[in-house]
Every structure is written in structure tokens, then in C-alpha cells.
Amino acid sequence: MSEFRMPSLGADMEAGTLVEWMKQPGDRLQRGDAIAAVETQKGAIEIQTYEAGVLERILVGIGERVPVGAALAIIRGEGEGEAVLEPVALASPPAAAPVAPPIEAAPLPRPVTAEIAPAQPPMAAIAKVAPPAPSPGARISPAALRRAQELGLDLSALHPAVDGVVGLREVEAARASSIAIVAGVPPPAAKKPAPAVPEPFAAPPPPLQPSPIAARPGLDLDEMRKAIAAAMARSWREIPHYFVSSTLDLTPMLAWLERNNAQRPVPDRLHYAAPLIKAVALALKAVPVLNGHHGEHGFEPATSVHLGIAVAMRGGGLIAPAILDADTLALADVMAALNDLIARVRGGRLRSGEMTASTATLTNLGEGTADAVQPVIYPPQVAIIGCGQVIERAWAHDGALSARRTMTVSVGGDHRVSDGRSAAKFLARLDELLQHPERL
Amino acid sequence: MNDNDSDFARQVRTALYAIAPDLQGEPLDPNRRYRDQFEFDSMDFLRYVVELHRLTGVDIQESDYSQLETLAAATAYLRGRAAGQE
Numbered sequence: 001m002s003e004f005r006m007p008s009l010g011a012d013m014e015a016g017t018l019v020e021w022m023k024q025p026g027d028r029l030q031r032g033d034a035i036a037a038v039e040t041q042k043g044a045i046e047i048q049t050y051e052a053g054v055l056e057r058i059l060v061g062i063g064e065r066v067p068v069g070a071a072l073a074i075i076r077g078e079g080e081g082e083a084v085l086e087p088v089a090l091a092s093p094p095a096a097a098p099v100a101p102p103i104e105a106a107p108l109p110r111p112v113t114a115e116i117a118p119a120q121p122p123m124a125a126i127a128k129v130a131p132p133a134p135s136p137g138a139r140i141s142p143a144a145l146r147r148a149q150e151l152g153l154d155l156s157a158l159h160p161a162v163d164g165v166v167g168l169r170e171v172e173a174a175r176a177s178s179i180a181i182v183a184g185v186p187p188p189a190a191k192k193p194a195p196a197v198p199e200p201f202a203a204p205p206p207p208l209q210p211s212p213i214a215a216r217p218g219l220d221l222d223e224m225r226k227a228i229a230a231a232m233a234r235s236w237r238e239i240p241h242y243f244v245s246s247t248l249d250l251t252p253m254l255a256w257l258e259r260n261n262a263q264r265p266v267p268d269r270l271h272y273a274a275p276l277i278k279a280v281a282l283a284l285k286a287v288p289v290l291n292g293h294h295g296e297h298g299f300e301p302a303t304s305v306h307l308g309i310a311v312a313m314r315g316g317g318l319i320a321p322a323i324l325d326a327d328t329l330a331l332a333d334v335m336a337a338l339n340d341l342i343a344r345v346r347g348g349r350l351r352s353g354e355m356t357a358s359t360a361t362l363t364n365l366g367e368g369t370a371d372a373v374q375p376v377i378y379p380p381q382v383a384i385i386g387c388g389q390v391i392e393r394a395w396a397h398d399g400a401l402s403a404r405r406t407m408t409v410s411v412g413g414d415h416r417v418s419d420g421r422s423a424a425k426f427l428a429r430l431d432e433l434l435q436h437p438e439r440l
Numbered sequence: 441m442n443d444n445d446s447d448f449a450r451q452v453r454t455a456l457y458a459i460a461p462d463l464q465g466e467p468l469d470p471n472r473r474y475r476d477q478f479e480f481d482s483m484d485f486l487r488y489v490v491e492l493h494r495l496t497g498v499d500i501q502e503s504d505y506s507q508l509e510t511l512a513a514a515t516a517y518l519r520g521r522a523a524g525q526e
Contacts, residue, residue, distance in 0.1 A: 258502070266493035266500055271486050314462065314479045342483050347461035367482055 001056065001080065003071035007047055009040055009355045011379045012230035015067045016040045023055045029075065034351060036072060041220070041227035042319055047352040053077040224317040235379050239294075240415035243374045244423035246431065247408045249397075250390055253437040254405055272390070273364060274335040278440045279433040280362050280385050281305040281326035287426040289418035290383035290411070291359045299382060299417045308358030308378065309338065311345045320378060321350050322358040331440055365389050372408040382414040383423075448518040452511055455491040459484060470512040485509075492518075 006016055016038035023035045034046035035055065056074040060066055235241075253275055261269040284291040284305050292301040305327040308320035321344075323329070323337045344350055363375050364387040375386035388408040395404035409430060411423035433440065449470075456474070457464045463478055474480035474488070489508060493500055498521050500508070508514040 261502055267490050269486070269490075269502070271483055273483065312479075312481065314460075338483070339487060342487065343459070346459070346484070 002051060002075050002077060004035060004049060004051075004073040004075050006038070006066045006068050006070050006072055007352050007356065008068045009038075009045055009047075009352055010042065010227060010231065011234060012227060013040055013068055015065050016045075017065045018060050018062055018072070019044055020062065021058060022046065025055055025057055027055045029053055029055055032353065037349060038066075041223040042350075042355070043224075044349050045352055045355055046349050047072075049075060051075055051077060053080070221313070221315055221317050224313070224319075228318060231378060232376050235377050238379065239377050239382075241377065242413050242415055242420055242423070243410055244413070244420045244427065245372060245408055245410040246424075246427040247393070247406050248427075248431045248434060249395060249404045250407050250434060251404045253434045254390070256437040268332065270331060270335050271338070273338060274331050275434070275437050275440050276364065276387065277307060277309065277323060277326055277338065277362060278329065278331055278334050279430055281307050281323075282433055282440075283426050283430040284360050284383075284385075285327045286429045287418075287422055289422045290413060290426055292382060292417075293359070293380040294382050294414060294417060295380055302359035304359065306357040306359045308361035308381070309341060310361060310363035311342060313345065319345055319350070320358060320361050320363075321345070321354040324354065324357060360384065363387070372410060374410055375412045377412050377414055382417045384412045385426075386410045386412065446515060446519070448522070449511060449515040451495050451518060452492065452514045455488055455495055456511075458491045459487040468511055470515075471510055473509045475509065498522075 009016070017040075018036060019039050020037040021035070022037060023029060023033065029035065029049050029052055031050055031052050032048050034048050037044050037046050054076045056076040058073050060070075060072050066072060250272075254272060257270055257272055257275065264270075282305075284307070288301045289299070291305055292299060294300075304325050306322040306324050307326040308322045310318055310320040312318055321341050323334065323341065326334060326337075329337065341350075341354070358378070358381060360381055361375075361378050361384045363373065363384065365373055367389055369389045371391060372388040373386035375384040377384045386409070388410075390405050390407050392403050393406045395402055395406065397404075409427060411426055413420070413423045453468070456468075460478065460480075466478075469477060474485070480488075485505070485508075489500055489505060492498070492508065492514070496518060498518065504517065507517045
């Protein structure tokens, strides 16, 4: 028997709230299976087991907040016998029940049968812990539901638009009228347009007014901002950063990509992020002091390259799940992995493995943004790669001048582990790789 | 008939919500670029094009992508492609 515990899903996570059991007592578990979904500052994340066996017992109910390290369930390993006391344990009073997570006012474990929720699609998990929907027959958009909950609005008091749907506009109107009542001022004019953050993965955006556009269901952007602030403050406090940059000629890679995409059917086309990710992963593999974790025992280089991809959230905020073994994947598989990550950042759930595995991170500002970024390392990693937008520049080469599409790539490195020379070596290798995209 | 209520427009909306489920029920300005309305980035856009292709079977060249950036433009594009095939 072993305890399945609340994992730490980031440098500064203290606790998570259980929102769904995805496996039930008696279910067989394979390594990597998602067992439960947990609400964190980064939204709802599926937590996975690294032990095969059978889910013996669930110790925590839906809606309970559980500190990192506390037991969530008991797993019977493969080959272990049935627990003799199982039926007793299930029905026993708190004294014989598993220890409750040590948090204030946490309810004692109740008989698990009463707590098990039916399997539900990911989006429904949030609705389950949410208050009832507005007036019967009316629907509410997921973004509007989240916003209304954030604002603490009474959902039954929301008035749907003519199409019967409560959207963000209706939520904002309800908020405005409640403010107007309190402050005695007329409601403000229509909502401001959301700022554009036009790339799949981008550096932390500048401070913004809370945006009316919501992110994933279950995500509290204020909480996410706190999590980013805590991680970055820790990074700046503990890591002696250095920054090294080079401007690379991306023309060969982009031209190769365009030629290939013209031959490919729509679903098989590659975004330039795919060869960029692959090349960054290969270059990291060549410079091991930029790839790994810095922990209690100093630097531990990683043997694999699990590249965290910073994805900007609608409405602000940032999340950086990993593409596992990015250096070994074919470009089509990198593209598929990226697609899958972005789909789940936008409308699904990320998994604990990909939240904790990153051995380095890539942040790409993207089109219509800025030319360069000096990125801050996400602990316990020791390097972060930041890419500016692709921009056409006058480029001198072999004594002649031409217009080339270029990108400024910066490395934020950790002086406890490496120095600028290592980063320069990385950039030179990256440049070499991008000049021969057909070999990626 | 208002073009924004046509079957073509419905297909565009379906593709949009398939890749951005959090936008369902949100007001959608047919003439504003998704990028300006919804912070769409270029990966979101590519996923939307793929979904549009999957739903309609229309083979969309990269050079046509700029005609798909709003609901109204994409609807007109699909209508034009359908007319061209007849």
C-alpha cells in the first residue's frame, strides 16, 4: 500500500482543491494515469500516478483544499493482496479513518461512496462546484460563469441576452449596476477591448487591467498573477542571472517551411514554432549546463530535454507546460504535441507530469510584439530561452547587403551553474541547426 | 439572407468554438479580426484553419489565410470557394 499525495505543481504551490476523482476505488491504474483533478493557481490540473496498481481508497472529498504532500488516496501496488480491513475502513468513524489533511476546518473524511462524483467531461468539473445556473432555460458561457464567480455575483440575478445566453457583457452589466447602486454612480460605458497578445507563447505580458476575456474554465487570473509573481520573485532573489543574445537569420528555415507547407494538406502544415522548438531542444542537449534543475544538492543536469513552452493565456497570465523529450521528436510530432498543449491550455486540462517536468523553458514573443526579451528563469530550472518577433532586417552577408527575416534569441542563464560562454555556445549551435531545417 | 446567419457562417463559428471553447456565448463582431477581439495568436489561428478545413473539406492555401481573419471574411471566402466548385 502506498499513499498518493498532493504533488507540488510549481515552485510556490502550497495547496490545491480537489475538483474531481477521475478514478474510483477498485479501478486499475497504469503509470501515468490521471487519478484526480486539482484546482490550483494555474487552473485545474490532472494529477497522475507514477505507480501501477489498484486504487484502494479515496481519502479526500470534492471541494476539499489539500496541502502539498498530504495523502489523497491509497494505492495498492501490483501483487499486493486485497486489504482485509477495507470494508471496515470504508464504514468506520473518523478515529479509524485515514488522517485528514492538516488544514483548518477541513471536513473529516466521510464514507467515500458518498463523495464519488460520476465521471464527467473536463469542462463539467467546474460547474459541479459552481452555484446553480441563472434562471431556468438560460445558459451561461464558461467565461461568463467564471467571471461571475470571481465577482461574487448571484447567478440567479443575471439576465441573459436576447439569445438566452448570459455572456461576459451581461456579467459586466450586472456588476456595473451593483457598483452603481453602492456608489451612487451611473454604470460605466461598454467594456474595453482586450489587449492583443498575438502569439502562442509569450513573455509575461505587461501589467494590464483585468481583461473581460476569460481564460480556461476554473482559472482565476488574479491567483495566477500571484503565482507568477511568487515564482519570479524567488527566481530574482535566488538566481544570479546573466543574459546573452544573438540575432539569427531565420530566412532559410522559414522559406523551407513555406515550400513544405505548400505541398502539405492543411492538417499537416507546420507552424514555425515546431522547427524552432526542435532546434532549441537539440541545442540544449549539446550544452548540458543549461538543461536541468538546481536543487538542494546543487545542479543536477537532465538526461532528457523536456522543454517548457510558455503559453500566454487569454486575459493575461502565462503557463509553461512541457513538451517531453522534445529533442527526440520528429517535427510532425513536435507540432502535434504543441497543438495538444495549446488545446488543453485553452479549453481543457494540463497534467501534473507536464507541469513539473520542464528542464528548460522557451518563451516566444511572436508576431506583432517586440524584437527581444530578457527572460527570467523559472526555478528550479537553470536557463530560459526567449525569442523576439520575426522581423525583416538589412543583413550583411559575404560582403553584400540583403533583406532577411531575423529573430533575436536571448538566453537567461544561472551563474551558479554556467556563464555567458555556455549561452554563446548554445546560440551558435542553434544558429547552425536553423540553417539546415531539413535535418531537424 | 443575412450572410452572418448562413450555413457558411455557422461552419466558421463551429470551427472557432471548437478551438476556443471558452468563447462560446461571447458576442462575436463579424468584422473585427479574431486577433483583436479574442487575443488570438498565430497558433490559435492555424488550429482554426485546420478545423475549418476539417469541417468543410475546403483545401485552404497558406496564401488565403488572410481572408479568414474575421467571421464575415471567412464566411465570404467559404461561399466563394463553394461557388467556384460548382
